[in-house]
Structure formats: C-alpha cells, structure tokens
Amino acid sequence: MSKGLGVKMSVLLVIAVMLLSACDSSGAKNNAGSANAAGDKGSAGATNAAGDKNAETKAADGGELTYALATSPDSLDPARSGLAVSVRVFRTIYDSLVAQLPDNTIKPWLATEWTISPDGKSYTFKLRKDVKFQDGTPFNAEAVKYSFDRILDPATKAANASALLKPYQSSEIIDDYTIKLNLETPSVAFLGNLSQAMLGIVSPTAAKQSGDQFGKNPVGTGPFSFVKWEDNTDIQVKRNPDYAWAPELVENKGAAHLDTIDFKIIPEEATRIGSVQSGQVKAIETVPPQNVVSLKSDNKLQVLQVNTAGLPYTLFFNQTAAHAPWNELKARQAVQYAVDIDSIVKSLYLGTYQRAWSPLSPNTFGYDPSLENGIKPDLDKANQLLDELGWTKGSDGIREKDGKKLTLHYVDGSPNREKRNDIAAIIQQQLKKVGIDVQVEITKDVATVVYTNWAYDLYGNSQVNSDPAALNSFYHTTAPDARPSLSHLADPALDKLLEQGAIESDPAKRKEIYVKVQHAIIDNAAILPIYVFPYTVAATKDLSGLKFDSLGYPLFNDASLAQK
Secondary structure (H helix, E strand, C coil), X not given: CCHHXXXXXXXXXCCCCEECCCCCCCCCCCCCCCCECCCCCXXXXXXXXXXXXXXXXXXXXXXXXXXXXXXXXXXXXXXXXXXXXXXXXXXXXXXXXXXXXXXXXXXXXXXXXXXXXXXXXXXXXXXXCCCECCCCCECCHHHHHHHHHHHHCHHHCCHHHHHHHCCEEEEEEXXXXXXXXXXXXXXXXXXXXXXXXXXXXXXXXXXXXXXXXXXXXXXXXXXXXXXXXXXXXXXXXXXXXXXXCCCCCCCCCCCCCCCEEEEEXXXXXXXXXXXXXXCCXXXXXXXXXXXXXXXXXXXXXXXXXXXXXXXXXXXXXXXXXXXXXXXXXXXXXXXXXXXCHHHHHHHXXXXXXXXXXXXXXXXXXXXXXXXXXXXXXXXXXXXXXHHHCCCEECCCCCEEECCEXXXXXXXXXXXXXXXXXXXXXXXXXXXXXXXXXXXXXXXXXXXXXXXXXXXXXXXXXXXXXXXXXXXXXXXXXXXXXXXXXCCCCCCHHHHHHHHHHHHCCCXXXXXXXXXXXXXXXXXXXXXXXXXXXXXXXEEECCXXXXXXXXXXXXXXXXXXXXXX
C-alpha cells in the first residue's frame, strides 16, 4: 500500500468538517471556513454544536428530521445530476471510494488502501469486504467498474460526473475486491474527486433494473435507504440498520441515530422561514440574507453559514468576435472599472455574503489573497477606456460607434436564485453611467440561450468543487468538438498553466501555478467575480451533530434529535 503517495497526489485544500453551531455574532473571529454564526468567519475543522452542551453525552437514537430544501432535485442518480440540492440528498444514500479530511489527507472509505503507479496514470484500490448495497447486492470491484463505466457511457448523460471522473479511461478487475483504474493522463485532482458524492457507487442490480428511472429509485451503500419521492413535495429516506463503514469524516461509524429524514421541498422563502420558526420543520436551508439577522436573535433557533469551496458566483464575458466589442480587452476593463461590486454585495446580502475577488473561492487550494482590493470602481478610467475605443456618447447618454449603440446583453435565469436578477438590474444602472446600454434577459431556458445558442454578452455561473483544476472547464481552450467555455477565452499561455496545474504534485509549485492562473484571468478582464456562495442553515436547538464539509453538503451520520 502507498498511502503516502496517495496523499501527495490528493487534492490539497482544506475540507473543513463542521458541526452545526449556534454561536452568536459576538464570538471570536477565526479563519475562514468554519461553521459559525452567519456572517462570522470561522476556523477549519470541527467544533461542538451549541446544542451539544455536554459533549460526552451519548447522542439520542430515533426520531424524524424534517429538513426543508429550497428547490427540488432533478434526479437522485449521482451520475445524472449536478445540482447542489441533489448532492445534499446523495450523501445520505451513496458512499464514495475515499474520503477527504480537514488535514488535507485522503482516507479510506469503501476502499481500504490504494497504490498509484509511478507515472500517475493508474490507481489500484483494495476494497472493503463487509459492505452491501441497500438492496442486498454485494459491494465489490464489479460494482465500482460498473459505476464508473456507466458515467462514461454517453447514454447516461453524466455531464457533471464525467467531468469529475476525468481523465478516467477504463478499469480492470484484479479480483473481487481489487480494482485498477486507468487514466488517460496523470491528475492530481483525481483522488480527491473520487471523494465527491457525484462519484458515489451505485448498485449495479438496481441501476440495470430501473434504467432511466434509477434517479427515482436510487440504491447505494450509504447510511440511509431511499423510501419515496413525491414530486415537488418531499423525499424520504430511512436509516440503513446494516451500515457500519462510515469514514473518518464523522464520529459515528455505524447506523445513523435518526430513524428517518424527510426532505421537504419548500421553494417559497417566507414559507420556509415560517416553517422552522413554528417548529413545523427542524431545519431549513439557504436562509435569505434579510432573514439571517432575525433568525439569529430567535432563542429557539441556531443559524450557521459555511462558505463553499470552488468557483464563486462569477459573471463571464462572451469573447467571441460575434459579441464585439466585448472581445476587446479595453471594453471589458471599462466594465470592470464601472461596476461597483462592493455596493452590490453589501446592499443585496446585508453582510451575509463575502465579496469575491478571484476566479477561486478563498477556501480553495491555491487562492491568492493578493487579488483582494485590487480593482476598485473608477468611472473616469472606464470612460477613458471607452473613449479610446472610439465609443462616444449620444444625446441619450448611450455611446455609439459607426452608427451602432454600445449594448451589453446580460442573461440570467429564473427563478431569482440568490438575488441574481437583482444583480443584473443594479449593473444595468451602474453601466448606464458610462454610456453602456445593458439589455437584461431573464429566461427559464438557460440551457438553450446560453449553452446551445451562446446568445449572451455577460452571464453568471458558479461551481462547488474541491480542487482548482475545476478552472479548466471554464477557462481552457477546448477542442473543436467539445463544449466551449463560458468566456470563450483562447489563451495558449493560460492553457499551458492549467495543464501544468492539473498534474503538478508538489504543493508549493502547484500553488504558484494557480496564482499565475488567477492573475492571468483577472488581467484579461475575462470575468467579474461577484460573491462567495455560503450555504446557510437555520435549525431548531434540539438538533445536534449535523456536519458539513467545505463544499457545503450536510453529513447526517452524527445528527440526532433531543428526545423529550
């Protein structure tokens, strides 16, 4: 076994495991990343929940946790959904080969040990022999091979999972409990990616039987078994009594304390807030900024906020020639100087969201804090740059050139997730001051408008991810037959850096590479980083032991409800 090499090749970022706490805003300031009172910065690692006043008290068994989701999953097939809300449910049902801990190491889960070939292009895993799926199917090398090959199968339509699994190419079953995974190229991110829920191992028996309906009838090896899914109402899971193989991410290695979890689907913010205030549900997710302060002052509730790792919410310029002048550096720089992101984040999120400065979130490996406060609003500079490009203001205040108005087509989706439509409206007003006519399009069909027709000048996106290699899919020049990046950025020097970052195993050298990547993207004015997405939960105080990783996904193994 070569766990040491496995650690070196792992994703080198802090995965903070956090307990649900009810710290108030007067608590001491810590380093970014902990589960703490909303609006506070926190420390990496685990802390006791406010409900756990007696840390040595044994968690109570039994009871149903009602947990309100803000939106409905589109599928419970880990290969087929990339929605964050789906992933929050995945982890109750599915386990992964490995787990990533707060000290950056990769630890066993369904795999007990692994070795990596000298060229970094093959991983051989020894698997646990005591695991079975919730339908009784044995967990073995065949199940791992089936799960990963299924992701590669175009018929599965596993866009997000396949991106995580890259550069996986094939696998070889050595024996029932040994499997060799073959990669097309070395990848430092690969082992860490295997810890993510979208690469959870599925029951081959159930997946084959259910076919396209597996997402409605999911079966994994996780601590809870699927019970039912009533569309737009709720998803229910129950304790898996045979579970005995939890990773070091959690304290409880056996069956969960809770009998059941009922994930209520409550998209209306006011209804969701009222449901936890009244005790109708035990916990709610994605608490709106305007409600954080009032809920923190409610002595019946506890509130936390965890900043997610990966890519912050970012506006991307479409740099294709068809979207001129936004393919010109000075035009994009003018927008950089004209938009006051600080005022947007403060006015809309009331101090509950952190402003973004980089293509990476602060708690992602390689993040460069020197970018903070680097670009500040400067209307004079914005006007100067547009003047230099030959755009002059007309009688209506909008700039013109060669008989054409200076317009910027800003596309956003519906519903108004995290007040993103409001961001568009504010930017529309801010850019009008320098003579840019922002035409906002709010659409329910982002897939067609953005990803099929590429009909936008500016569009926002974010991604929860465990490694800076996620930048590749957003900024690397893609092959002609691949889906282009949102920015359509074509920079050979940046491509080379991204390729180096994906395979560099030395942490210090890898960090240097990603610092250069971030500066190259900002210097190109390819984006406007807006905010770091926090996952915010409010819960009644009888709930304790709920944990989160730094991706913002809850872990329910240790969760329990105080029994009256």
